[in-house]
Amino acid sequence: MSAAAAARQILTRLTEVMASRLHAQGKLDQVVEIIGECLSSEVCSIYLLREGMLELFATRGLNQSAVHVTRMAIGEGLTGAIAQKVETLNLAEAKAHPDFQYRPETGEEKFHSFAGVPIVYRERAVGVLCVQHVEQRRYEEVEIEALQTTAMVLSELIANAELVDEEEARGLTQEQTGPQTLAGLTLVKGLGAGAAVYHQPRVEITQVMAEDIEAERQRVYRAFDKMREQIDSLASQAEFGVGGEHEEVLETYKMFAYDEGWSRRINEAIDSGLTAEAAIERVQQHTRMRMREIDDPLLADRMHDLEDLANRLLRIVAGQIGTAASQGLRKDTILIARNLGPAELLEYDKRRLKGVILEEGSLTAHVVIVARAMNVPVIGRVKGVRTTIREGDEILLDATAGSAIVRPLPQVADAFHARFAKSREKQAAYASLRDVEPFTRCGTRIQVMMNAGLRDDMSALAMTGADGVGLFRTEFQFLVSATLPQRERQTRLYRDVLDAAGDKPVIFRTVDIGGDKSVPYLASEIAAQDENPAMGWRALRLALEREGLMKVQARSLLEAAAGRSLYVMFPMVSEPWEFDAAKAVFDEQLAYLRAQKKLLPERIHFGAMLEVPALAEVLDMLLPKLSFLSIGTNDLTQFLFAADRANPKLAERYDWLSPSILRFLRRVMQSSIGSGVDIGVCGEMGGRRLEALALMGIGYRRLSITPAAVGPIKELVRKVDLAELSAAMTGWLADPQVSLRAALSAWADAREIEYD
Structure with a gap:
């Protein structure tokens, strides 16, 4: 059976479960049974994040008495490792893995093989879906892909049923909700404070399962055509690229935009029963997991280019092509972007734009020249932006020191604003x-x-x-x-x-x-x-x-x-x-x-x-x-x-x-x-x-x-x-x-x- 067929079989049955009047726990109990049967798996379990711990919510094959009793921290055991690294595990002998931990209450001692995939919501793990067998064997690729597709559907169920609290539904650990300091390169000096707004707002996928596969396929085809037109015209855009690198970047984009393998994988995900948006996201999740395994910085950069392109495709297919500038800034804002062109920066309301944080950026970039003229502080080369900063987070930007404090403690915010007020008092005196x-x-x-x-x-x-x-x-x-x-x-x-x-x-x-x-x-x-x-x-x-x-x-x-x-x-x-x-x-x-x-x-x-x-x-x-x-x-x-x-x-x-x-x-x-x-x-x-x-x-x-x-x-x-x-x-x-x-x-x- 192909990966698409296996996933399609599971999704067909899951659709009925989702549409039923069962409460959330009942639906999860049905889900583990369906997956176990379709994959002929002796064990299927779902762990969800609750109060910072992964809790066993439903199982087929393990002791039912362990449900809502077995809990482990992020990074603890095989399940915790999957959630922490947001990666798939496929083991013929689970006990041989260094992260293995035995939990006697589950009755899992007789099972040898183990496979688990993260349940991802908004790019972060909120749970884990795993299967186990008595015999020692690695799960086939079709089974792993079926699990990954199912995990995507589960993320929608979990979010809609509010099975994890608001912070955890957003995929955030305690460390990701507390204050963090990010370091970067000073591009334009100055102080700024405001709410985080991403230049390219993330597309929220509201429907995962497709009603008409052919209609979804046609939507993707049209989106691919439009995206390729955009890439072909980028060469004439002044804001494209950084310095003299734009031709090299353009060639890489073209390579991915016309890559048949990439479009084929998205098509296969649609065949399994996903909507166009969910199929693109499904393939993108797979790409992110691969990126974490890449040590070669050049190859990692190319994978980032593919992610950028997938985001572009996702916005086109969802009809959300505009940047945050087109929606208008509603309050004081610190803008977050991978890179930014000078024309794009000028689209923002100067009265509301208090600073910019770039994942890349350089001292010679055109946007820096314009930002300096606008007196907008900017830092660049900031690592970990997407995994640390959420839309709407409070940010204190000290571009002179090349740092940004995300979700600051009250006393830190007070000290910053006092310093800011003193600076404004001086400006008033100068005025x-x-x-x-x-x-x-x-x-x-x-x-x-x-x-x-x-x-x-x-x-x-x-x-x-x-x-x-x-x-x-x-x-x-x-x-x-x-x-x-x-x-x-x-x-x-x-x-x-x-x-x-x-x-x-x-x-x-x-x-x-x-x-x-x-x-x-x-x-x-x-x-x-x-x-x-x-x-x-x-x-x-x-x-x-x-x-x-x-x-x-x-x-x-x-x-x-x-x-x-x-x-x-x-x-x-x-x-x-x-x-x-x-x-x-x-x-x-x-x-x-x-x-x-x-x-x-x-x-x-x-x-x-x-x-x-x-x-x-x-x-x-x-x-x-x-x-x-x-x-x-x-x-x-x-x-x-x-x-x-x-x-x-x-x-x-x-x-x-x-x-x-x-x-x-x-x-x-x-x-x-x-x-x-x-x-x-x-x-x-x-x-x-x-x-x-x-x-x-x-x-x-x-x-x-x-x-x-x-x-x-x-x-x-x-x-x-x-x-x-x-x-x-x-x-x-x-x-x-x-x-x-x-x-x-x-x-x-x-x-x-x-x-x-």
């Missing part, structure tokens, strides 16, 4: 400085500007009182688009940004994509993957080679700024000729618009970003051509130290207050004196209080930083005497230590100046 101009104690005006990249970011300009936008990252629109953004879309965005800014300046940085910010619609033009993407084909290098891209953006900016002042900044300029070539593109588009009698910007200010150290050696050639110069400290630091900032081992190794960085920055500042060029810093360095002190001490008067840092830096500026600070910096840099951090901290302490 009160919104309309205060940042003058130092000696009367020098410091320009404090903010960085932005999204249309929504512009609301922070009025909230913080920033002097303008010192860096508008135009690449965000390119990162979240499936295709190259059309000129009309770009123009509309830039015009909206300028409208929101009013009289305050906005410095638009031309698109910085390529390298670690790869987009699929340019992938075909990259012959080989850059070994060092940050130093590869990106930013201005890419834009000058992709002349059409640069022309479209130039025209869009010029049209959007008609009748106003336009500030344009070119990123990653390495030599003066690159600036000349980029400006020539704008001049050409300006001449075209003038010939078309179009309204033009009143004035255009061209600037460059100093990120490549080589540019510092030719500033005398470049400065006469510039209106302003901005130093991008994030990239500059990694280029000066030859240290990839995306590498966690190097991220904190090189200090922004090291003499080498500060001497370099001072030399750049001094070389610009008398040129008439406005010079400033944009990057995280200027948003940290000690680092901002150092920058002011070596001559910098314009800082462009994250909106959240504007208030703290404005407050800092008002406590500083520049003459005193500059003299101290000159002395420290003349005879430096490894880092100026200790000396600058002591200087700030002596003047009661707070720092990070």
Whole structure:
């Protein structure tokens, strides 16, 4: 008899039992009899989780007096091991297994062979179904598969009949209901608290047994067709994949999506009498059990890909294709996902989204760039998410420390919220400085500007009182688009940004994509993957080679700024000729618009970003051509130290207050004196209080930083005497230590100046 036929025979009889008016215990008693008869098994028993223990609920072949008496802990004996590991056991001699424990009250001493399968509900074991024989023999594959299918039906009966309590019906042990701390990699710093919401909500299977097998088969066929269409179109989606790995991931997905073996196993499960949803879940359970036995990390990753694909198929067949964003966030939320694309993140209500936890994720992922702009804390590389976090669990996210506390104890939650409240109090104090101009104690005006990249970011300009936008990252629109953004879309965005800014300046940085910010619609033009993407084909290098891209953006900016002042900044300029070539593109588009009698910007200010150290050696050639110069400290630091900032081992190794960085920055500042060029810093360095002190001490008067840092830096500026600070910096840099951090901290302490 085939596995499907054996399971079908059992399910046919189980359907009658389920439909009967018997109470739950009576149904379980009938179930063990049916399974025993159909599999010609001398013993069939059902153990269910109750009060944290596995309890014998029904049996055929063991002593009836043991029912509701025999109990064992999770992990205890063969039955406990099955529940703990959520795996199948098939033994010719049970007593030879190291986990075997003899229970005299059951009368099982005469039985040798043993097979057991977990009864799984919501991915966790809530019980065990097992069979035993007197003779020594391993059960055949058809018998094991029949048991596994039956266990799935039992999970529905158990849940509906409330045979285990609510927590245990959700498959949770005491450890899984208590507080847990998860560690991860800090991707975006910050604090957040809220209820756990999965980006892709789990499909609840409400009907296990099929009424019409052919109808279920057709549902699966249609779902497979739709899923394969989705996978085939994923190559053109900007949010698909991570970095340059999307092609490899896509090929793996395609391999599984078109795998006949996988679809055949689902078909066989339908043949046994399961609905389409239950059949997919049945095969998925088998996959999860196999995953637990895999030591090879590469193979384990491929099995995870198959699980992702099965979840996609399950959502399609159940008609639940949307993510949690489509359902709307109802309260403060910590979003849980394996990975996330930037466009997907932008779909969520920013007012409700308080943090993100990723099972994977990397420092260079597009979603991290967007999350940082949204000021949403994120941690990645978090293990054990799906087995620890339930939908709706309270989570305290400390992304700065790279940790998340799940289901915290009251005293822990109180301490966290007190810390959070103190942080908000500080923010409120900073917000009160919104309309205060940042003058130092000696009367020098410091320009404090903010960085932005999204249309929504512009609301922070009025909230913080920033002097303008010192860096508008135009690449965000390119990162979240499936295709190259059309000129009309770009123009509309830039015009909206300028409208929101009013009289305050906005410095638009031309698109910085390529390298670690790869987009699929340019992938075909990259012959080989850059070994060092940050130093590869990106930013201005890419834009000058992709002349059409640069022309479209130039025209869009010029049209959007008609009748106003336009500030344009070119990123990653390495030599003066690159600036000349980029400006020539704008001049050409300006001449075209003038010939078309179009309204033009009143004035255009061209600037460059100093990120490549080589540019510092030719500033005398470049400065006469510039209106302003901005130093991008994030990239500059990694280029000066030859240290990839995306590498966690190097991220904190090189200090922004090291003499080498500060001497370099001072030399750049001094070389610009008398040129008439406005010079400033944009990057995280200027948003940290000690680092901002150092920058002011070596001559910098314009800082462009994250909106959240504007208030703290404005407050800092008002406590500083520049003459005193500059003299101290000159002395420290003349005879430096490894880092100026200790000396600058002591200087700030002596003047009661707070720092990070």
